[in-house]
Amino acid sequence: MADKTAIEWTDATWNPTTGCDRVSPGCDHCYAMTLAKRLKGMGSKAYQEDGDPATSGPGFLAHEWPGALGRPLGWHAPRRIFVNSMSDLFHKSISDEYIRRVWTVMEMTPQHTYQVLTKRPGRMASFLRRYRPEPLPNVWGGTSVEDQHWATVRIPPLKAAPLAIRFLSCEPLLGPVNLFASTDSPLLDWVIVGGESGPGARPMHSSWARHLRDQCIRHEVPFLFKQWGGKTPKSGGRVLDGRTWDEYPERVA
Numbered sequence: 001m002a003d004k005t006a007i008e009w010t011d012a013t014w015n016p017t018t019g020c021d022r023v024s025p026g027c028d029h030c031y032a033m034t035l036a037k038r039l040k041g042m043g044s045k046a047y048q049e050d051g052d053p054a055t056s057g058p059g060f061l062a063h064e065w066p067g068a069l070g071r072p073l074g075w076h077a078p079r080r081i082f083v084n085s086m087s088d089l090f091h092k093s094i095s096d097e098y099i100r101r102v103w104t105v106m107e108m109t110p111q112h113t114y115q116v117l118t119k120r121p122g123r124m125a126s127f128l129r130r131y132r133p134e135p136l137p138n139v140w141g142g143t144s145v146e147d148q149h150w151a152t153v154r155i156p157p158l159k160a161a162p163l164a165i166r167f168l169s170c171e172p173l174l175g176p177v178n179l180f181a182s183t184d185s186p187l188l189d190w191v192i193v194g195g196e197s198g199p200g201a202r203p204m205h206s207s208w209a210r211h212l213r214d215q216c217i218r219h220e221v222p223f224l225f226k227q228w229g230g231k232t233p234k235s236g237g238r239v240l241d242g243r244t245w246d247e248y249p250e251r252v253a
Contacts, residue, residue: 011079017087019062021055026146036060062093078111090120117142125161135164142167147175172196189249195229222247
């Protein structure tokens with residue numbers, strides 16, 4: 001449940017859990033849920049239990065996989081690792097004790113940089129304040145933001161979480177987002193922007209992407225433009241105003 005990946009902003013994925021439930025419009029065309037259905041049909045062990053059909057789908061029941069916990073221990077060369085590309089570590093079905101075990105593996109492998117992305121930043125902040133109040137320098141915590149409403153809901157708990165690096169994934173970007181309601185920094189270290197891809201993909205207006213890019217430039221926040229989206233992730237390419245944007249935060253020493 002860990003492998004190299006074509007995701008532009010990471011090197012590998014590690015899935016100590018699988019499965020999830022939709023919680024907001026950004027989840028409507030979830031690539032992971034679509035892939036889980038395909039993997040179930042192929043007989044993959046991790047995707048045989050179905051989630052709630054109202055919020056999840058075939059093969060997508062949230063599940064802990066202790067057998068996958070040690071996978072990064074065998075990766076010696078440093079890499080950026082997206083934690084749970086097929087799940088959300090802070091889903092309500094994942095126990096605090098299991099999350100603590102995931103964090104322990106990340107602490108044991110300081111050569112790697114772990115990117116933990118969640119749509120449940122409130123639980124992430126609560127968990128870290130209770131169990132890991134001292135940030136691990138190799139763990140980046142992020143939340144998904146698809147429009148202004150969800151930026152307002154999710155960014156404050158992300159800011160409250162004790163993390164070395166805080167980031168946003170604005171993908172799929174479904175509306176304009178203003179990160180700087182005042183001149184104060186929002187305490188963000190990285191912003192990823194991307195359009196939706198796949199059947200029924202909702203279009204991303206170029207002005208939305210440019211507005212986020214310009215905010216990041218103004219406030220010196222690294223900006224990565226992942227894709228325009230479309231029928232496939234590669235349909236629209238990655239060029240924004242004549243160049244690719246592949247900026248990353250500097251890892252905390």
